Amino acid sequence: MWIGRQGLETYNSWTWTEAEDSTNPAKIWERFEKHVVPKVNHRLARYQLQQLRQKNDEFVDVFLTRCRNQATRCRFRDNDETDERLIEQLIVGTKHKKVQERLLKKGKQLTLDKAIGIARTYEATKSQMEELDGESNKDIHGIKGDKNESENKSKKCPNCGLDHLLQPRKKCPAYGSVCLNCQKENRWARVCRSRNQGGTRGRQRYGENPRSRHHSRSKDRGNR
Numbered sequence: 026m027w028i029g030r031q032g033l034e035t036y037n038s039w040t041w042t043e044a045e046d047s048t049n050p051a052k053i054w055e056r057f058e059k060h061v062v063p064k065v066n067h068r069l070a071r072y073q074l075q076q077l078r079q080k081n082d083e084f085v086d087v088f089l090t091r092c093r094n095q096a097t098r099c100r101f102r103d104n105d106e107t108d109e110r111l112i113e114q115l116i117v118g119t120k121h122k123k124v125q126e127r128l129l130k131k132g133k134q135l136t137l138d139k140a141i142g143i144a145r146t147y148e149a150t151k152s153q154m155e156e157l158d159g160e161s162n163k164d165i166h167g168i169k170g171d172k173n174e175s176e177n178k179s180k181k182c183p184n185c186g187l188d189h190l191l192q193p194r195k196k197c198p199a200y201g202s203v204c205l206n207c208q209k210e211n212r213w214a215r216v217c218r219s220r221n222q223g224g225t226r227g228r229q230r231y232g233e234n235p236r237s238r239h240h241s242r243s244k245d246r247g248n249r
Contacts, residue, residue, distance in 0.1 A: 028057070035060065070098035074110070079120040085144040088118065108137040115140050123147055186216040 028036070040055060041047040052056040074095045078201060092114050101107045112135060116128045124144050131143075138235055185199035199213045206217040 032057070065096065065098045067100035070095060070100075072115060074099055075117070077114060078118045081120060083120075085115075085119070085124075085141065085148055089115065089141065112137055112140050115144065119144060119145055121151075123238070183216060184212045186213065 033241075035057075036053070039047075044051055067095065076086070076094065077092055077095065079085065092111055096107050096110060099107075099110070101110060112128075116125055119125050119128075121144070124147050127143050128140055128146070131139065161245050168206065180191060182191060182197055182199070184197050187196075190196055197211070199212050202213060203210055204212040204214050206214040207219040
């Protein structure tokens with residue numbers, strides 16, 4: 026009833042020997058299992074196993090699960106050969122050079138369980154160290170940020186001479202203004218550095234020609 030018409034036609038196409046019972050459910054099930062299981066090329070499966078590599082976001086347990094599933098298609102002789110191939114694949118496919126070095130140093134004494142333990146320990150230690158480094162950097166940046174903010178508040182603005190936050194720049198009341206002394210933008214004359222230097226440009230008033238100013242003084246002296 027469950028195999029349907031196609032399954033029934035497949036069943037009728039089989040030939041049964043005298044030792045086999047065509048009405049035995051267990052024998053029928055075994056025949057169907059052999060029929061539907063895809064044909065696997067064990068040499069191709071072994072090649073595919075050798076190409077497996079641990080992904081950047083993958084833990085060693087997940088990587089080994091992929092390797093184990095692939096190994097079931099490789100037709101290795103026994104469990105010992107399977108474990109040996111998995112050890113070799115862990116050495117070749119691990120994403121951590123440190124794990125690779127430690128596994129190679131073990132030599133013949135290395136078992137699959139020990140190899141997995143080494144990889145797990147390294148990954149756990151590496152994850153804990155990254156977490157500690159992240160917390161340390163967070164504290165350092167937090168302290169620096171508070172210090173810079175306090176210094177920012179204590180300084181007077183060089184463009185307007187008032188006390189305010191230096192950033193953002195648009196918060197300065199002189200932003201958009203033109204200095205009446207040096208004609209530079211975003212600055213007030215009260216803090217103009219050109220005026221403080223005592224030069225001719227700093228002494229003159231906006232729109233006044235210093236040469237005409239000199240002539241007017243000489244004329245006044247002559248009249249006197």
